[in-house]
Amino acid sequence: MFDVAIVGAGAAGYFAAINIKLIAPDAKIVILEKTTKTLSKVEVSGGGRCNVTHNEIDPTKLSENYPRGGKFLKSLFRKFGVAETIQWFKEHNVELKTEDDGRMFPASNTSETIVHLFESLAQKVGIEVWTKTGVVEISLENNEKHTLHLSDNESIESKFVVLASGGLNKHDSANYLKNFDIQFEKSVPSLFTFNIRNSELNALSGISVKNGKVKIVGLKKSYSGPILVTHWGLSGPAVLKTSSWFASELNEKGYHFDTLISWIDYSTEEEGYQELTEILLESPKKQMNNLYLFDLPQRLWLFILAESKIDETKKCIDLKKAEINKLLENLIRMPFTVIGKTTFKEEFVTAGGISLKDIDENEMNLKKYPTIYVAGEMLNIDGVTGGFNFQSAWTTAWFAANSIASKL
Ligand SMILES: Cc1cc2nc3c(=O)[nH]c(=O)nc-3n(C[C@H](O)[C@H](O)[C@H](O)COP(=O)(O)OP(=O)(O)OC[C@H]3O[C@@H](n4cnc5c(N)ncnc54)[C@H](O)[C@@H]3O)c2cc1C
CATH class of the missing domain: 3.50.50.60 (FAD/NAD(P)-binding domain)
Incomplete structure (x- = not known):
């Protein structure tokens, strides 16, 4: 015995x-x-x-x-x-x-x-x-x-x-x-990454931001941290944290849900808007594609401009209010549809x-x-x-x- x-x-x-x-x-x-x-x-x-x-x-x-x-x-x-x-x-x-x-x-x-x-x-x-x-x-x-x-x-x-x-x-x-x-x-x-079929996003595979935020539409909390773009969707600590805290909820949704991604760190929307307009005013003659903004990788910035339907050769001064609003929206709440999950190998x-x-x-x-x-x-x-x-x-x-x- x-x-x-x-x-x-x-x-x-x-x-x-x-x-x-x-x-x-x-x-x-x-x-x-x-x-x-x-x-x-x-x-x-x-x-x-x-x-x-x-x-x-x-x-x-x-x-x-x-x-x-x-x-x-x-x-x-x-x-x-x-x-x-x-x-x-x-x-x-x-x-x-x-x-x-x-x-x-x-x-x-x-x-x-x-x-x-x-x-x-x-x-x-x-x-x-x-x-x-x-x-x-x-x-x-x-x-x-x-x-x-x-x-x-x-x-x-x-x-x-x-x-x-x-x-x-x-x-x-x-x-x-x-x-x-x-x-x-x-x-x-728990601890999985998000599958997103979006060829423009998938083409950015390898790009990451240090201070992103992930929100699941319909769920209250959002989670911050680095976000990594992969060739199948999104990964990185903020995504994994979200998958962990909402493991049951996302399982109930069959891993099909809408998410809103913030590529930047901001405390309030007003603050984000103010910071963005200040950057635009600082260099009025600069073309949008030449702006260095919020530490964002250049390729991601061009993607955000494209998603916001802003001509990248446009000068900062020529941006209309509606375009600034759309830009901010895509910086702090870019929508994606998640169509499945991938196990995080680490x-x-x-x-x-x-x-x-x-x-x-x-x-x-x-x-x-x-x-x-x-x-x-x-x-x-x-x-x-x-x-x-x-x-x-x-x-x-x-x-x-x-x-x-x-x-x-
Ligand atoms: C790829 C990977 C990497 C990870 N990296 C980390 C990390 O770096 N840091 C971290 O904190 N966590 C990490 N984790 C999570 C961590 O490994 C687990 O939480 C931890 O190993 C759990 O330990 P455990 O002893 O409870 O279970 P396990 O390590 O799963 O061990 C359970 C054992 O029981 C055996 N078993 C099951 N059923 C029976 C049965 N009926 N009879 C006899 N034997 C049975 C299984 O074969 C297995 O060997 C990782 C997980 C994976 C998959």
Whole structure:
């Protein structure tokens, strides 16, 4: 009989197993992985560099990066947040470095460092890792002994179980839990880019603006940040943030919706209008195509002029009020119709999963089945890009590990 059986050899599964062993060295632990490979997402994450966390130490500010689960995580981050994560890796000889945008990577700049750390630690502390071993069913007797039925028709028994099998992105991902009364929030993709069929826009592929804004028509909030034009539509942090915060709403719309793009940073429309007219007045004799405006790339500027039906050879002084209005409109609210989504290859997650209402947040176990714990993306928790998804895996796994270790 195992003390702990962990379903899934990903970030959360390994982090939970190792931390249990660090506190309870005699614990008999097995990690069960259905594929041939362990830690596969860690390896490919962050473009092969593994964006381990984000340099946001403040628990409140950190929790604001989670469209689902932020409130739940806030108190957990007070005990095991970014500072503790950095320290944990440091204690295991992995230094993290911070990039300008706050993302933190191993100083070695390769995810291999994290994979190697987890695999060597697991081996050192004596954790069993069984690959090609899917869990197909779990049954529980008297709230104390779990039987895990495995894909090779074998079964094992354990006192505690940690569910760390990742995002529920397939219809049968959670079938192995059919014997339990667990609430699931609908799983939908998060962190995707927008497909837009507009040959003039698509021709600008590669162009980006630093301070754009994305608004979905009919939805209240808009999200700011860099926007990147791709050959299939729009991407970049502002688009990904929007896809994350509105993951459910956009799923309901079947990924067909209208969006309004601001290419510039402005606080009020009046301010934008004033700034635009000032620029035009400053160089009255200049042709529109020679203007250098709001740091916009020249090709994008010409596109905006064309969309506004303004002759690019026209002089600033000759612009009519209606043309200035149209120009401003296209600078701050250019409409596009989105006709689908593309998965963001650097980092994508599943929104939805095991409802947080079912989880005891001090322990990370199921309220109805206290010997069953949950960690990582399987929970209805997901963050925007930047290392936040791994951070929630570390934090939830750490809480599960501490609770289990205290009961062994
Ligand atoms: C390409 C890509 C890049 C990413 N980059 C980043 C990044 O840089 N920073 C960041 O914060 N986040 C990133 N993410 C998100 C992050 O990888 C995940 O949020 C995180 O890996 C979740 O960890 P997890 O352990 O919960 O799940 P997973 O890593 O998905 O691990 C779950 C494991 O369980 C196994 N499993 C599933 N069902 C069973 C079963 N029934 N029996 C046995 N095993 C099972 C799966 O095969 C898998 O190995 C990225 C995601 C992707 C796809």
